Amino acid sequence: MNLFYRIVRVFVMQKIPVDYKINCSSCGLKSLCLANGLNDLDIVQLDKLVDRKASLYKGDHLYSDGQHLKSFFAIKGGIIKVYSFDSENKEVVHGFYLPGDVLGLDSLAYNSHPFNAVALDVTNVCEIPFNKLEQLTKTIPDLNNQLLNLMSQEIVNSRRHSSLLAHKTAEQKLAFFIYLMSSKFKSRGYLHTQFRLNILHKDVANYLNLTPETVSRILTKFNKDEIVSWIKKEVNIFNEEALKNMAGE
Amino acid sequence: MNLFYRIVRVFVMQKIPVDYKINCSSCGLKSLCLANGLNDLDIVQLDKLVDRKASLYKGDHLYSDGQHLKSFFAIKGGIIKVYSFDSENKEVVHGFYLPGDVLGLDSLAYNSHPFNAVALDVTNVCEIPFNKLEQLTKTIPDLNNQLLNLMSQEIVNSRRHSSLLAHKTAEQKLAFFIYLMSSKFKSRGYLHTQFRLNILHKDVANYLNLTPETVSRILTKFNKDEIVSWIKKEVNIFNEEALKNMAGE
DNA sequence: CGTAGGTTTGAAGTCAATCAACAGTTGTGG
């Protein structure tokens, strides 16, 4: 088992630097991120702005509370948690971002913004500076449109989350969350009934305004009812229809 | 009493048409809405796009669920409630918009969007078509920046709302809400310890994920404790400091 | 002036939190 772990680690370490240097034109996620809707020539222009960062490892911060953020980040691989602290210094989890998602849309209006972004797994991001992007939007109207679209979507997502917090039961919340993650994997062309979800139960609990105990109890029930299991970061959906119904969609 | 009411109504009906035709340059709210940060010449350009709509009365919809929205709306006076329906057809209140606020930022990315906007009081709005505004942002970079700023702020506001739903007690939620409204009035240069707030308790309850009964109970308590009263649409803040503390800020 | 919808107040009920104790997992330093 230990040997297996080593091999995987080495594999990951070696593979990623090759993989993540891929440019926008040949990136499989271009239809989700800023490049969506752009023609091939424009994508090349966008690509010139992109700074492909070295891999982040679990616990590494992409940015922190109070920092003056001056870039967007598009996720190429891995998973990022965005969180803040409330007035009593308790953590508040705002969301989890997967490959194809864009971070930093919330920070445009603020010199110093109140959010933190941390990697939950080995993660690769493309950094796109605000000011350079802004210049480019002037010559590429489609790019400006896509930026506005992404922001608009972020507003709607955030409202959906509020609505979930307000009007769903603990069971519905958790079913909805797993269903949402599954949908994300599906739309990205990955296997959506069986996937790795490297999120701690306590972080999900926080995000859904539940306690880890409640999450644990409900997952046990879902497993018993043969709807879905989530054991050691591995999600298995046994009954997609039942999950969807339970999510109240 | 009837006579008094009549006089007020006539006064309102006559006054507003005169007032709301004011152009952007001389509008007292220009520092809050799309005109913020623009020079005088640019404001004149923006002003040409603006369609100042006739007054909306209580219950009139600015837009509805499923409609193809093609404009932003800046509120000049009055109050608008934005809401939707969940999967069980129960109303979900997403927010209340006051003079200076801009609506429709959520609808940019969607051909048909899931929100409704209804006037809770006599309300005047300026309509700004997406496509014309988009054209103008190309020649006025400051306008584009302001649009992005407003969207970014909307994301942050929405996250704050989620955080409130998740981590505050019923008392804190209500204290926070009243404090927030007061702050809005303050920043708009109105009296902020005494103001008309034409929102039903049941709508606030929905927005804060409480029941009208709970809201009623807490307001009774706040009144007894001489912190704030909210009786028949009139808010009176007796102890601003206590309210702020209670809001947990 | 009557009525539908909104608000208040009280009593009873409930969902999920809290508290507690233990089991499993991860990561680190010797």
Place this chain on the structure above:
DNA sequence: CCACAACTGTTGATTGACTTCAAACCTACG
């Protein structure tokens, strides 16, 4: 590579904040 410490997850018993239900009272509006 193991041992131990710190963290994460599970399960049960108890509690509490807010909801639900119910009935009376307002008040706004045609």
